[in-house]
Amino acid sequence: MSDVVLYDYWRSSASYRVRIALNLAGIAYRPVMVDLTKGAQKSPEHLARNPQGFVPVLEIDGLRLTQSLAILDYLDQTRGMRLLPSTPAARARVLALAHAIAVDIHPVCNLQVAKHATALSGGAEGMPGDWMRHFIRPGLLAFERLLGGFDQSSYCCGDAPGLADICLMPQLYNARRWEVDLSDMPRLLGAEAACAEHPAFAAAHPDANAPA
Structure with a gap:
């Protein structure tokens, strides 16, 4: 064991x-x-x-x-x-990508936060889905634009998965769960497709780890 x-x-x-x-x-x-x-x-x-x-x-x-x-x-x-580049400038740029999701989108879309927002709204119609979509889609659109500054040779920042990909995939799982429109984000979707084919990502997917 x-x-x-x-x-x-x-x-x-x-x-x-x-x-x-x-x-x-x-x-x-x-x-x-x-x-x-x-x-x-x-x-x-x-x-x-x-x-x-x-x-x-x-x-x-x-x-x-x-x-x-x-x-x-x-x-x-x-x-x-080697989840991050070795040079300080390149490292900072990739960290910014990862933080755009893990620091900016994820905390406000944590289910605990969304449930509290729903309670404060008095259980308004469309909650917590409206809350999730309100923050997730603009955050991912910004991520899509940031990706434009990188050479995507399959993954977010090159030909091997890195920190940005590790942060992206869980957020995309949530985006699809809450029916966020991703159709105008081709760079992001390209990275998603590459990661989905990687065994390490596939084995980590929630569907592969759900309780029996």
Whole structure:
């Protein structure tokens, strides 16, 4: 049994990112589901792992790591994954792409946030879908324009998957779940097609990790 343990939830975008990275690095891990729909993330047991009450939590190399971007950075630096370019300028540009999703779109479209917005609206018709689409589509349109500055040789920033792709795919899963129109985003869709054919991404997909 693997001594690497990933506490995750199959539909969690942040957990999805880490599953992709673990697969890309060839790291076998034992998944432990924290059922967000039942509030397991707020249980004393999970809060002992992560006081924020979030997933993922990764136990690896004798460490207990939280926050998906921090976990990805750790895996990149310790496993030589080359998720980011080596030169400072190129690195900053790719980081900006990844952050455009993980820092700007994802937090406001977290299901906990959307549910609170729905409650504040008094359960208005169209919620939380309208909330999700309001933020996801403009954010992805900006991402599409940012991609115009990169050479897409299949993936977002070249001929190998990197940090931007790892952040993009979970957000596209959510976009499709909430019926966001993506038809005018050809660069983004091209990267999605390349990632979908990659075994590491396919094995990390929520449909492949849903509870039986």
